[in-house]
Amino acid sequence: MSDEFEVHGPHDHAVEHAGAHSSDPSASRIAVMTAILASIGAIASYQSGANENLALFYKNEAAIRKTEASDQWAYYQAKGEKQNLAELGAALSDPASAGHTKFVADVKRYIAEKEPIRAKAEGLENDAKKDNDVSESLQHQHHRWAQATTLIQISIALAAITLLTKKKWLQKMTAGLALIGMGVFVAAWLGV
Template sequence: MSDEYEVHGPHDHAVEHAGSHAAGPSASRIAVMTAILASVGAIASYQSGANENLALFYKNEAAIRKTEASDQWAYFQAKGEKQNLAELGAALSDPSSAAHTKFVADEKRYAADKEPIRAKAESLETEAKKDNDTSESLQHQHHRWAQATTLIQISIALAAITLLTKKKWLQTVTGAIALIGLGFFVAAWLAV
């Protein structure tokens, strides 16, 4: 048999009664506010995660550039030591010998080789600083998005409690926290 009977319990009747009679215009406004806050909170949450990921990306890039710069400085130092050894060889050898001529030529070559290496190392350090600064800026912005998300979530929870308790003062507190959260949202948005 496919005849099914739907039996309503006392709690079903109470929920239907509360939903249709006790809600009023204030409850409708709170429900709309909650839906809007949930949407804004979702955007803030997404932006917070995106900024954190970008901040980590730039921090990683800065570390890579710093390592590359360190490698270049080590290479620069090795060229400098070879230059010093060539200078020593030139100083200790007979000025008219072929060895002396080779040492002097090596000394000049190593001196010339060092300049582009130094320039590249300094360029890499500049890039590392730029990436690090970008990471710091994004991390600061991430904190604003996270604060906005947290305050919006708190206001949504308070809105639910307001609906249950029907306290006017709690509705005011809910609205105030929501406005503060929206202020953080706007501050984070403008920092983009």
């Protein structure tokens, strides 16, 4: 046995009542349009949330990559400081001594160790930029989905008012707003 139940708002009851007890043929068309718009609005709402979640995911990934790049740059800098100390040690030591030879070898080692660290840091920064760009694109698309959802919800509310008032100008306004909402829905779908 299911414990689920469906809650209807006052405008839902008004739309059902007006659609069932009206001899006006446009009332049934408005009721059908409302049902279609509600379905499309649900899709737009879902997509809006999904895009927002993905945008946040990629923004978080970008922040993680930036932190990793910062760690790599700190490691690179530490190797550079060690290289500088080895160069100073080589400059201050007797060129014929074993210490001088060790300092020169250390300088070469630190130079060789720094390059892969620099490359990794730059790669992480590039990954962070890509993740940020994807996040921005998804956030823009999220706004389109949210705009479509809002316009469709307003047109559904206007449809309920149209059924109650039976005003033709309101019916035209409802249809126009629904078309604009559908246009924004298509723009969101296409990623524009």
